[in-house]
Amino acid sequence: MKTIIEPxxxxxxxxxxxxxxxxxxxxxxxxxxxxxxxxGDDVIIDLLTDSGTSAMSAKQWAGIxxxxxxxxxxxxxxxxxxxxxxxxxDKIIIPTHQGRAAEKIxxxxxxxxxxxxxxxxxxxxxxANVEFSGAEAVDxxxxxxxxxxxxxxxxxxxxxEKLDKFIQETGVENIPVVMITITNNSGGGxxxxxxxxxxxxxxxxxxGLPLFIDACRFSENxxxxxxREPGYENKxxxxxxxxxxxxxxxxxxxxxxxxxxxxxxWLSVNDEELATQFRNLLIVTEGFPTYGGLAGxxxxxxxxxxEEIMEESYLQYRxxxxxxxxxxxxxxxxxxxxxxxxxAIYIDAKRFLPSVPPHxxxxxxxxxxxxxxxxxxxxxxxxxMFGKYDKAGKPVAPxxxxxxxxxxxxxxxxxxxxxxxxxxxEVFKNREKLSGYEFTYAAPILRHFxxxxxxxx
Ligand SMILES: *Cc1c(COP(=O)(O)O)cnc(C)c1O
Numbered sequence: 526m527k528t529i530i531e532p533x534x535x536x537x538x539x540x541x542x543x544x545x546x547x548x549x550x551x552x553x554x555x556x557x558x559x560x561x562x563x564x565g566d567d568v569i570i571d572l573l574t575d576s577g578t579s580a581m582s583a584k585q586w587a588g589i590x591x592x593x594x595x596x597x598x599x600x601x602x603x604x605x606x607x608x609x610x611x612x613x614x615d616k617i618i619i620p621t622h623q624g625r626a627a628e629k630i631x632x633x634x635x636x637x638x639x640x641x642x643x644x645x646x647x648x649x650x651x652x653a654n655v656e657f658s659g660a661e662a663v664d665x666x667x668x669x670x671x672x673x674x675x676x677x678x679x680x681x682x683x684x685x686e687k688l689d690k691f692i693q694e695t696g697v698e699n700i701p702v703v704m705i706t707i708t709n710n711s712g713g714g715x716x717x718x719x720x721x722x723x724x725x726x727x728x729x730x731x732x733g734l735p736l737f738i739d740a741c742r743f744s745e746n747x748x749x750x751x752x753r754e755p756g757y758e759n760k761x762x763x764x765x766x767x768x769x770x771x772x773x774x775x776x777x778x779x780x781x782x783x784x785x786x787x788x789x790x791w792l793s794v795n796d797e798e799l800a801t802q803f804r805n806l807l808i809v810t811e812g813f814p815t816y817g818g819l820a821g822x823x824x825x826x827x828x829x830x831x832e833e834i835m836e837e838s839y840l841q842y843r844x845x846x847x848x849x850x851x852x853x854x855x856x857x858x859x860x861x862x863x864x865x866x867x868x869a870i871y872i873d874a875k876r877f878l879p880s881v882p883p884h885x886x887x888x889x890x891x892x893x894x895x896x897x898x899x900x901x902x903x904x905x906x907x908x909x910m911f912g913k914y915d916k917a918g919k920p921v922a923p924x925x926x927x928x929x930x931x932x933x934x935x936x937x938x939x940x941x942x943x944x945x946x947x948x949x950x951e952v953f954k955n956r957e958k959l960s961g962y963e964f965t966y967a968a969p970i971l972r973h974f975x976x977x978x979x980x981x982x
Contacts, residue, residue, distance in 0.1 A: 529845045531938060532838040536583060542566055549897050557977025558893050558962055560902045569900030570937065570945055575868045577623075577781035577788060578933035582833055585785065585826045592822025595815075602815040605824035608831045609778075612743070612763070613770040615793035617800035621811055622818030624741060624779025627792035628654040629810065631737065631777060634802045635701035636660035643691055644704040644739070645670075645683040646712040649910060651704070651739060651777075653971055660701075665691060667721075670712050671924055673862040673873040678753040679718040680862075681709030681746075683725050697732045706739040707746040707769065711906060713927070714742070714847075714866020716749035719757065719768060726772035735774040735796070741782040743769060745867035748840040762835040775799075782868070785830030785934055789823050839935075843867070846942055847932055853946040859953045862927065869931040872949070874907060878956055883908045883922035885961025885981050891928045891952065894959055899948030903930040910973040 544552070544567060556562035560573060571578070581589075593600040602620065609618045621627040628651050636642065636658030647655065647662045655662040667682040669675050683705055692700060705725050708716045722738075729736040747765040751757050757765055770776065774796065780789030792807075794800050804814050811818035833839060844867055851865030860876035874881075874888040881887040888905035895901045904910075907926035915921050930945065952959075962978040 528939075529842055531935075532836075532842050533582070533935060541569055543569060544900055546897060549900055553893055553896055557965065558889070558980070559973075559976055559978060560892055560896055560904060561974050562977075563896070563902065567900075568896075568902045570941055571902050572869075572930040572932060572945065573902045573904050575782060575931040575933050576779065577786075578936060579781075579785045579787065579830075580933070580935040581785060581787070581826060582829070582935075584833075585829045588825035588829045589822040592820065592825040594821040597813055597815055599815055599821040599824065601821035601824040601828070604828040608828040609791055609793060612766050612831065613740075613773075613776055613793050614767060615770070615773075615775060616795050617793065617797070617803075619792045619794075619800070619803055619807055619814060620817035620819050620824060621790040621792055621807070623781060623788060623790045624739075624777060625650040625654060625790075626811055626818060627777040627779075627790050629657075630792055630803050630806050631702070631775075632658040632660065633806060634799065639699060640701050641695050641699050642702060642704060643688060643700065645681055645706055645717065646709050647704070648706060648710045648739065648741075649971065649973075651706070657970075663691065666709070666712055670709070670715060673713070673871070673925060673927075674860070674876075676863045678716075679721060679749075680715035681707065681712055681717040682721040683717070685721070685724045685728060688725065688728050689731075692728065692732050692734070697734065700732075700734055702735050702737050703729050704737050704739055705773075706741075708742045708749070708867050710741065710868075711911075713862035713871045714745075714869045715862070716746045716753075716867065718754050719750050719765070720754070722769055722772050736772065738770065738773040738776040740770075740776040740778045742867055743778075744783045744834045744840065745844065747835075748837075748844055749867065752844075762837060762840065766835065780827045780830070783834050784827045785834055786823065786826045789819055789827045791817075843934065846937075846939070849939070850930070850932070850942050850946055853943075854949050854953075857946075857950040857953065859949055862925075869929050871906070872903075872928040872930070874905075874926040874928055877928075877953065878959060880957070881959065881961040883912070883926055884920040885963065886926075886978070887961065888926045888928045889962045889978065890959045893962070894952045894955075895928070895930075895948060898952050899944065901930070901945055901948050903928050905929075905973065909976065 775794035
């Protein structure tokens with residue numbers, strides 16, 4: 526088989542500013558050892574997130590020029606609505622400025638004190654919005670998904686038995702909605718099978734509960750279904766996407782992921798009564814229902830991006846480049862969540878740095894060193910992001926300590942990825958020299974964004 530090449534030519538380039546290791550050591554110290562606080566210009570390869578970092582196509586940029594900025598009834602809204610409806614089949618499509626705005630509306634209406642919301646794994650903003658409403662967020666990930674070293678095709682699956690038991694024990698009246706996140710971002714970008722989505726729907730039906738999909742990476746998930754799930758090999762990506770959404774009563778979406786744009790999102794729903802409540806809140810917090818916190822041009826770019834995201838040559842290149850990075854570092858002995866997910870490689874910090882205990886943030890230590898070694902920016906997903914404290918103030922670690930290296934869509938080429946692999950392998954070789962970190966500042970909610978640290982002596 527020949528090399529899988531990037532399925533695009535480059536028409537516009539953005540220079541990378543190179544820094545020395547000495548400069549980066551100083552920059553990181555100034556940033557309180559938090560990669561989120563480093564200036565973008567000081568980063569060589571930015572794998573902090575795949576969110577809003579996509580390169581848009583020539584056609585999307587043409588759409589930006591062609592966008593209709595009418596306050597009400599914009600042509601671009603109708604193109605956006607048609608594109609989203611075609612995939613989700615939902616009756617009402619509400620544009621939002623990003624995914625969390627859709628979550629805020631959804632949980633303001635459906636959440637609140639005493640309510641509990643199950644998900645395979647809540648993403649951090651989803652969990653934060655559930656909890657901010659006063660409700661409780663519960664993760665019911667399948668067992669294999671909790672073991673980074675075990676390989677399985679669909680490690681993002683919901684634990685169906687647990688979901689059933691959970692609903693019986695919690696009481697249907699306390700559960701306003703069941704969520705399923707595709708692919709499972711916090712759990713390693715792992716896909717959810719069609720069978721699992723169908724089974725989740727069956728449970729929801731049994732108890733009369735609505736199912737909402739956190740759809741951020743729906744197309745990447747569909748590609749995994751096509752490649753791994755029997756019966757889907759001859760279906761188009763669009764057909765698979767349509768089937769996924771056919772089991773849901775609504776969806777939240779960050780268009781900054783699988784719509785190939787830099788800003789945007791939606792909340793879709795079938796129920797007219799719910800839609801009315803969502804829209805009323807939208808008008809207060811986002812804007813009029815035909816723009817919802819976006820410009821007409823943004824809606825135009827999303828509509829175009831939704832067509833491009835389901836192209837198979839794109840998905841093959843996309844999923845393969847992530848897998849390629851994973852294979853290269855695994856061959857050098859670096860422990861990662863296996864198999865590689867769709868949008869990111871997740872380094873297993875517990876096995877990478879067993880000498881640093883969870884309360885000294887092994888993931889943070891690795892993320893810091895990747896920056897110093899090669900100007901590569903990743904993000905800790907472990908005790909910094911999800912750590913809690915018990916009543917005595919003792920830290921309670923989440924089940925996994927990870928470093929996520931998320932790959933922006935259509936931005937980096939194979940040589941960039943080769944460079945990243947070299948940097949990771951170099952840090953791995955010198956891992957015994959790494960020390961842990963402690964907080965010097967931590968905010969009470971979503972603390973990873975603004976926290977400051979110092980190395981532990
Ligand atoms: C990014 C993301 C969100 C939130 O979307 P934003 O556009 O960042 O607000 C929600 N869920 C998942 C799974 C995500 O990856």
